[in-house]
Amino acid sequence: MPKIAKISVQRKNKERYNIYFEQKGEGEYAFSVDAHTLTQFRLTKGLELSDFDIQDIQYQDGVRRAIHHAISFLSIRMRTEKEVRTYLKQKDYSEEVIQEAITYCLQQKYINERDFAFAFVRTDVATKDWGPGAVRRRLYEKGISLQLTEEALGEYPVETAIEKAMAIVEKALASMKKESNIQRKQKCMERLQQKGYDHACIQTALETVDWTQSEEEEADVVQAWVEKLMWKYRQHEGFQRESKVKQALYRKGFSLERIDQALQEWKEENEHGETV
Template structure:
């Protein structure tokens, strides 16, 4: 047992109080508490505290500290339960403390993984070019349960996926006019896969983008690539020259009829 001898307000934090006690050897600082904990346990000068009461006060005060950390973390944006748990763990809070805080936050509706999942999907759809598969992985990484993630992703409709993937595909085609159509397709499919679009959507986007392609684009591309290759093999002649040119252009993704057309054009020039 020990007696509280003095309670003072902290200078740098008016919501916290320093509690001094006499353990039989004179007054000394014992602990500090949040104002809510002070009121909850009705701490005051002259009050006796046993070991159990002391531990319970410390436990509740640790909960208050972690709760304030969580509120500050939530102030910037919505968070999933896992994100808050990870953050409080990083702040070196014990698991029982974290569980109490999460329970309190859930009761106050500060944590709602269902609402978080829907808001997260809306934000990703409206502000990024990510596909549903990538958004799914990010929801999973944030601790969202599979069923909640699936429900939230219903807001990312099939038509909207095609639209966003098609925009990406069109821009990609426009930026890669100097490559063959086959190479551009391969690169584009890889890009859209990394962005998280399913193969069905990718094929649809590629097909839509091809409809807008300039009919002369492939010939322009082979001329560009062919000139570079020609500089490499211009010292060769006859059969060897043609075979080297054909092999190089074929590896660049051009069709044989287009290669023959380019070589004939080159000979005429």
């Protein structure tokens, strides 16, 4: 059986010790352990170790290192079990060692998924504009169970979701001044869906917002589009050109009456054959 020839403190990490075995009269590096493992197994010079002893020592030392890494990772902020597992896998620990570390962290309540889920929801409600659906999806990705997720979402009142949805719509409208009401509503609906708001919340938010445009505002919007599209289709002439402009504006949700009026105004302004 191998016999310990020398034990020395590592240069870069004073909390770990290098173990050397006798090999042809000289010491050959075997493995390293921390001070706790050194004491636990009473490792001293001259001690003989069986293969089983060596495996046990390295396993227990690996568990201690994994626990240390897990605690350091958790000290930055709260984490879920899934996040800690992923982190330890990246450190190349075996599944058995990872499970030992996870069990320890759960027993010591360093990992508390209930506290995590409730804190996560409260933080998202306070700092982000995600809807309940997006919060639910993010918790699922972090490994929180469906039952616990639904409990935690109790921290996200329906009234708050509606208020956030309305704020998103109002902000979006400020950048949609050149769109028809149909397009604006569609884009706002899509944006709210992407952010995780459900159908009922979206409908309430859209119904609460004032979508009205004055006649002058709508006319200006359509007229601006006519100018742009008549330039875009300048390679076409006469009826074909007007037809393409009409089709494009109709798809954008403007009424045919408003489109015809804007086209007539454009033709009157350009009746002298101006090339655009």
